Amino acid sequence: MSSIQAFRGALLHSLADPADVGDAHSHEYFADGLLLVQDGKILQAGPAADLLPQLPAEVAVQHFPDALLCPGFIDTHIHYPQTGMIGAYGEDLLHWLNTYTFPVEAQFADEAHAAEVAEVFLKELLRNGTTTALVFGTVHPQSVDAFFSAAQARDLRMIAGKVLMDRNAPDYLLDTPESGYAESKALIERWHGKGRLHYAVTPRFAPTSSPQQLDQAARLLREYPDLYLHTHLSENVKEVEWIKALFPERTSYLDVYDHHGLLGARSVFAHGIHLCDGECQRLAQTGSALSFCPTSNLFIGSGLFDLAKMEQHGVRVGLGTDVGGGTSFSQLQTLAEAYKVGQLRGRQTHPFKLLHLATLGGAKALYLDDQLGNFLPGKDADFVVLDLKATPLIDYRLQQSNSLEETLFALITLGDDRAIRATYAAGRCVHQREAS
Structure with a gap:
């Protein structure tokens, strides 16, 4: 037969x-x-x-x-632990993190809770036509085990990683440079390349990782050259100012990551709203990618992504829902918001460009266009x-x-x-x- x-x-x-x-x-x-x-x-x-x-x-x-x-749609930035807090009222990014995100993520120390949320999350992705996603876990290794177990059972191509966070967050969510490295390494050995699964080294963002931890993240990328790097970049004006205070010796937010060896193929930075031309050029030179997250950028009031600027510099761009800052798992709704962001910037985004962002563009951002898109x-x-x-x-x-x-x-x-x-x-x- x-x-x-x-x-x-x-x-x-x-x-x-x-x-x-x-x-x-x-x-x-x-x-x-x-x-x-x-x-x-x-x-x-x-x-x-x-x-x-x-x-x-x-x-x-x-x-x-x-x-x-x-x-199938490709989501290049999303947080599965934030499924239960989607649509939460918040003043701005940093207030929102402290008020909602961190308390919710604490619950993922319980593997049974993580497994329950992973099931809800994956069902929502598939219900909305998303077949591949680049996914944040929490600082807890069991959050990643639960997610990959649920994805493997469905034979999905998914990318995820344990959050690295050793400062500027509640004590109950902190790891250390040493423990973050060791726990990530164990997860990589357990899951990376198993079926259609891939691992992403995942420092939350530069403010919550010490220079020592960022160095350990780069160490993992050197030891496993086909890993992903997944973090946030220039989402919010206050966040960018915070970076200047935390890393006064660096010339820009992106330079923090660059200095620590975190740029390159399969490095995906969510948001990238407040970038100068030099940062865009460096992203393009290194083959790094940005995840355009219009729904969350509008919801949290972070700013308007400049897609035309990224095209001019040749930066790889995929589409991200950024749940739970984003308010929908639907890539269709996210594309509609991407169009509106373009309108506010005085640029009309053609329907075929929107299709590209959600499919082949996302695959190229993830260096999976030989497999997907x-x-x-x-x-x-x-x-x-x-x-x-x-x-x-x-x-x-x-x-x-x-x-x-x-x-x-x-x-x-x-x-x-x-x-x-x-x-x-x-x-x-x-x-x-x-x-x-």
Whole structure:
């Protein structure tokens, strides 16, 4: 019996960044397409009329009428321990951390609690069509064990790490440079490269890690060259001022990380709102990436990310929901906020650029574009089925649509978890929306 799976419907995927090749050449679309999957990988994608005659007779075709199949969404910055505090009222970043984040994260010393939240978190990601994420744990190693266990059970491609934090936080959440290194190393040995899992060395941000701890983080990156580095950068004006006080010898916030050897391929810095041209140039030179988190930046009042500036400097950029500073797990809603941030900066972000940010752009930011991000043969069969009749309003609005761009943009601006009919990871259905 054939191991090939066949999925029929409209197919849309990103081939390149519209900023590099133009909108018209950035994507591929098949109004009536066929997606062929074998052993969890993309075998082929193309017009159904061309591929159906070549299928072995025994292959069943799963048909998705009134739907759009896209690559799974990629979230380049999110905190799973903050699931239970999403939508918490706060004055600004530092007040918000001390009032909500730190007390909530203390609960993750209990592995049973961590396992419970990991289940809720992953179900929410998949319910919203997100198949890969770069994820913060807490300072507790058991928080990472719980997350990776839940992700492995679903055969998901996920990246996560234990928070490193040895100062400027409550005593009950502190580690030390030595314990942070040792606990991270044990987690790396246990989880990195197991199935589709990857480890990220995760200093929370420079204010909560001493120079000694940042050096230990760099030591881990040297010892395991294919690890990720995941932290925050220039999210908030007060935070940037704090960095100047804590590291007066450094020329900028980014220079703190650079001095300690934390820039490079697979280094992902969340936010990057308040960066000078020199910092942007250095990010590009080192192949480091930024995670654009529009929902949380607006919610916490941190500022407006300058996507055009990053494009000019050639900085890799992915999209992040930043739950729980962000107020939605939905990449569709996050893309809608990204568009609004662009509008406030006097720039219109094309629908195909938005698609790129949530899929292939995220894969490139994570150096996983050989594995994820579109429907090219050999890539992981992680994809989402978007329902073109998800709500009465979406249904009605799309009846008025005269182009693919209009349809995609309306789905982004009106869509949320209800627009996700199904989510697939490695060719297996990991979420299916209940019939209404």
